[in-house]
Amino acid sequence: MIYLDYQATTPLAPEAREAMMRWLGGPGADDFGGGGFANPSSTHKAGRAAAAAVEVARDQVAALLPKGGRVFFTSGATEALNWALFSGAKARPGGVAGLSIEHPASLQCLERLNAAILPVDSAGLALPTDDALIPDNGIVATMLVNNEVGTIQPVADFAAAAHAKGSLLLCDAVQGYGRVAIPDSADLIALSAHKIHGPKGIGALWVRDGIDLDPLMFGGAQEQGMRSGTVSPALCAGFGAAAALAAERFDADGAHVERLWSLAMDLLPEWMLNGAASPRYRGNLNVRREGVNGLRLMSDARNxxxxxxxxxxxxxxxxxxxxxxxxxxxxxxRASIRLGWGRYTSELDLREGLAAIREAARLQGVN
Structure with missing residues (x-):
């Protein structure tokens, strides 16, 4: 199987796996610090070691985010977006707005909040902000990188428009975190570990200092009293290691993705690009070809x-x-497909994968 679906999820980095294994120990582990299974809320030595691992991971995740905020671990970005939108709308009751191309995790919340839906152009880029659509004392949701077409949205512009009217800016940074710079002006930022070569089942919500949200869950007052429930040191450690690696490899990963983008564009000259070529995260290629049935293409190129x-x-x-x-x-x-690549995609993988897709299109009578 050649994997070209990096927007759906990314392969777990070996460094993240190693970091997690240290916190998945059981009876007989050599020491709590190296293979512990303790509850990070416990006050004994083993618990304190687990709690310290969680805080190291929190700092690693925060290192790629603006200064002056707090990271709260969640079960994923969906939870973070739901928390931010519903609690944010309660804290700032003036109204809600969000882009029409937001991920369903945001869009379905926006619909339930009767939000104003902000349009995009034919290139998948947000139109210039219309002050009439920006709520007073409300919340505006603007994703950083679109998960389907890869276009980079003008988050800073929307933040300025929101702040001018006393509103908050929520940024879904899932597809951009660790890959493109995160604007300093966001007030709330949602993240997911498994999109940056970390484990599934953990994400985070970054909250700017001075912004008060209601706690997401009540019980044991974990996560600084905002999200009760036992925290997994293993998942946190995997997320933290993946974030640290993304920071270390930021330039190298970016250059690799650009090379693969150029190769893919050379190999698919007959296909039409969906979304602007720039500004865009170049690890996302969404293309279409007249006469192609995308669903059948997936079946015929099943490897x-x-x-x-x-x-x-x-x-x-x-x-x-x-x-x-x-x-x-x-x-x-229906004639469109999305291809995604990243750190562990080789040029050979991409060449062979695109050759198989072209052959599958030929079998549909598309030369």
Missing amino acids: IAFSLGSACGSGSGKVSHVLRAMGVSEADA
Whole structure:
């Protein structure tokens, strides 16, 4: 299997796996610091060691974020976005707004909050901010990198417009964290570990100092009293290690992704790009070809892992809401595929994967 679906999830980095294993020990482990299984809320030596590992990971995650805020670990970005939007809307009751191309984890919350939906252009980029759509004393949701077409949104512009009206800016940074710079002006930032070669089952919400949200859950007052429930040192350590590695490899990973982008564009000259080529995260290639049936393409190229859009909706049979918001016809949306690559994708993988996809298209009568 050649894996070209990095927007859905990324391979676990060996460094993250190693960091996690130290905190998955059991009876007979040589020492609590090196193989401990203790509860980080416990006050004995083993618990304190586990708690220290969680705090090291928190600092590692925060190192890629703006200064002047707190990181709260969550079960993932979906939880972080739900928490930020519903609690933020309660704290700032003036209204809610968000982009039409937000991830369903945000978009479905926006719908339930009767939010103003902000349009994008045919290139998948947010239109210039319309002050009439920005709420007073509310919250605005703007993703950093779109998960389906990779376009980078003007988060700083929306933050300025929101702040001018006393509103908060929530940034879904899941697809951009560790890959592109995070604007300093966001007030709330949602993250996911498994999109940066960390483990599934953990994410985070960064909250700017001075912003008060209601606790997400009550019970044992974990996570600084904001999210009760026993914290997993192993998941935190894996997230932290992945974040530290992303910081260390930021330039190298970026250069590698750019090389693969250039190669893919050379190998798919007949395919039309969905979304702007710039500003865009170049590890995301969403393309279409007239006459292609994307669903059949996936079946015929079954040894290549790629998608038709968001992994959350890929099995629903629905046309991508992102492409439709960009004005792409239903037929063209169904002829579109999303390819994603990153740190562990080789040039040979990409060449062979795209060759298989081109052959699958040829079998559909598309030369």
